[in-house]
Amino acid sequence: MSGLRDRHAIVTGGGSGIGLAIAAALTGAGARVTAIGRREGPLRAAVEAGHAAGFEIADVTAEGAFAAALSRCGAPAILVNAAGAAESAPFLRTGDDLWDRMLRVNLLGAASATRAVLPAMLAEGWGRVVNIASTAALRGYPYVTAYTAAKHGLLGLTRALALEVAAKGVTVNAVCPGFTETDIVAESVARIMEKTGRGEAEARAELARHNPQGRLVQPHEVAAAVLFLCGEAAGAVNGRALAIDGGEVP
Missing domain, CATH: 1.10.287 (Helix Hairpins)
Known part of the structure; x- marks a missing residue:
């Protein structure tokens, strides 16, 4: 993929699922990938399998954890916010603790990570931020109100920040997978x-x-969309939500 060779990319949630598939795709395109996550085992396995160049253990929901990891691995040209979690409950049994968990991992963690890497991207005049949202950012689903609200918030973050950095060489986009x-x-x-x-x-x-x-949907299909958005050919794609869902969302 033109333009990605030797660029440093950070993938949160890069030890499993969609994050792992993205790390592998970026590595295959020549990027130098650091996978970040909470569990050492999957992260180490990703590096040993050749899907990432290195890893850092950090919980994106913990204040300062991402910034500390960033200080060790260096600022990236590409950030993929793939860390996420989903919990289900009827709305009237969705308490404040559940709301807090869903907002922290699916929205606030991505905001914190982006805030940490953006200054270096702006200084370089080039950068890619890709947020892994969900079709839940584009429509509603029952019994996951907190998760859906957080993913709607992540898409709002994507669209607003994309306009702030539009003339500065940085793009911000979201990929919205269906059930994967x-x-x-x-x-x-x-x-x-x-x-x-x-x-x-x-x-x-x-x-x-x-x-x-x-x-x-298969993880590698989501990764292919992320790979496109990170490349030079997607330089004019900004503030978009790319649904990978087989046509679920009109």
Whole structure:
């Protein structure tokens, strides 16, 4: 991918799922990837498999944790905010603690990471910020009000910041996957099975039905969209939400 060779890229949540697929895609395009996450095991495995050049252990929801990691690994030209989490509950049982967790990991963590790397990008006159949102940033889903609100907020952050930096060589975009084959979806399948008594195949089909293609999105498909947005060819793409969902969101 032209323009990515030897550029430093940071991928939060880079040890598993979509984040790992993104780290691998950027590495394959020649970028020097640092994967950041909370668990050493998956991060180390990603490096050993050649999907990242290095890793840093940090919780993006902890104040100052990302900045400390950044001081060790150096400022990136590319930041992909892929760390995220989803918890479900009926709205009337969605307490303040759950709201706080969803906002911190899905919105405030991305804002903090972006704030830490942006000065260097602006000084260089080139940078790419890609936020991994969700189709939940584009539409509503029942029983995940806090998660949906946080992802809507992440898209708002994307659009507003994109306008601030539009003339400064930095682009800010969001990728919005539908239900994707990740640990988060596996947890959703387990919850459906527990609550409804359905088998695994039926539970997976319940999630896949949202996609007009009748399947779950694959992590590498999300990574391909991120790779495009990080490249030189996407220099005029800014403040956009790219849905990777088989046509779920009009």
